[in-house]
Amino acid sequence: MAAPCSARSLQGEAAAFTAALRTLVNNPQFSDVTFVVGREQQKVFAHRCVLACRCQAFRGMLSQGPPGSEDSPSSISPQGPFILGNVQPEVFLAVIEFLYTNSVTLNSHIALEVLTSSVEYGLQDLCKESPDAITHGCPVVIWLDDALCIKFIKDTLSVEQVCEALQAAVTYGQTDLQQHCLAFIEGCTAAVVRTQGFHELSDVVLARVLRSDRLAVDELDLVQAVREWAHVSSAVLERPVSEVAALPVQELRLPLLAPSELATLERQNQRDLLIPAESIAAAWRSHALKKGSGVPSHLCQPRRGTRPRDHHRHLDPHAK
Known part of the structure; x- marks a missing residue:
């Protein structure tokens, strides 16, 4: 009688995986959804499958489609544009970066607005606090294992802000x-x-x-x-x-x-x-x-x- 076959999960290098996903941030290649962001009307390209699996708010938005769109959620054609006039492009790109890579590049000029967006989009990991911090340098990439939006705000607080x-x-x-x-x-x-x-x-x-x-x-x-x-x-x-x-x-x-x-x-x-x-x-x-x-x-x-x-x-x- 043959011995039972055992299986186990093998973990690849997380940094290489994150780096590969980072190349997809705002990359029009293979993109199937477009946002027009801020007063500048800057186009931001994204991928529905990533946004939908990472964020419930985006899942609801993408399943409805933009106003006047006849695309179904299962359509493979490019979808959009979604007009987001009340958010800065830099802030929206920080949120997108987090969804793709589980890290976010912050500076003191956008940290509060990123916090606002993270609450609005239900990104609890991005607005929760962590005991550790990366506080040196600006901008700084904040990883889930080190520090997040609130910790960054606390560590870079100024009289003006x-x-x-x-x-x-x-x-x-x-x-x-x-x-x-x-x-x-x-x-x-x-x-x-x-x-x-x-x-x-x-x-x-x-x-x-x-x-x-x-x-x-x-x-x-x-x-x-x-x-x-x-x-x-x-x-x-x-x-x-x-x-x-x-x-x-x-x-x-x-x-x-x-x-x-x-x-x-x-x-x-x-x-x-x-x-x-x-x-x-x-x-x-x-x-x-x-x-x-x-x-x-x-x-x-x-x-x-x-x-x-x-x-x-x-x-x-x-x-x-």
């Missing part, structure tokens, strides 16, 4: 990235509040930042930064300053200001109504009564960057 990263982290529920961005902001708050990204934060995210006790900026400067943010948001949203700022101003710690600063703030407030009158009145009461009477206790807590004022000792609930 941190608010945009925080906004994206909140939008897509990336808790660890949120905490990392907030810690970064706490370390260099005075510089961050002057950036365009700070002025583009949503009211919800700005309010979250303002709840921190560790912001490295004085309260008077923080009030001015929120005022500038509110005027930008008011212009963009075409809504009154007081309306767009209703949530963040609740986190301003007005009792920390000295009487002269509070008087100046009150005069400024008459022009734009940034801060509700009752909030300013409560701050005045804290001065008159020499304690934080009627003011939530956290609004009397100095932040890490708060410059000391004489009256602060009266606001400390533990002071005798």
Whole structure:
């Protein structure tokens, strides 16, 4: 009786396989689907079988065909074009590269948008975090075994980009990235509040930042930064300053200001109504009564960057 035949799987060289697939990225040869991407209307060539097996979102898109197309999913003729006007070609090509090679070439200019696209396309491997990192050089190829999009963002974070990263982290529920961005902001708050990204934060995210006790900026400067943010948001949203700022101003710690600063703030407030009158009145009461009477206790807590004022000792609930 013949001995049973045993079989086993033999693993070839992964790097050679990846390199071969990389040659197919945006290669018109044998391509059967075309995308027209971004304002530049750049053509990107791809292969349906790769996209469909790697990404459910693309599988659904390709099985329906582009608007007006009569091609069936089983057609072997070139399919497309699919118009993707709201994504940068460089970002879309990074996503395609990941689908073909399980790695992605990132730089700091596109990392956040690649994260956005990876969430939209359901590429969980691309937007999950990994304990290791490749952080040197730009651009950098990020492999699944080393680091992915969020790790790259965290390791290349800058003053100019941190608010945009925080906004994206909140939008897509990336808790660890949120905490990392907030810690970064706490370390260099005075510089961050002057950036365009700070002025583009949503009211919800700005309010979250303002709840921190560790912001490295004085309260008077923080009030001015929120005022500038509110005027930008008011212009963009075409809504009154007081309306767009209703949530963040609740986190301003007005009792920390000295009487002269509070008087100046009150005069400024008459022009734009940034801060509700009752909030300013409560701050005045804290001065008159020499304690934080009627003011939530956290609004009397100095932040890490708060410059000391004489009256602060009266606001400390533990002071005798």
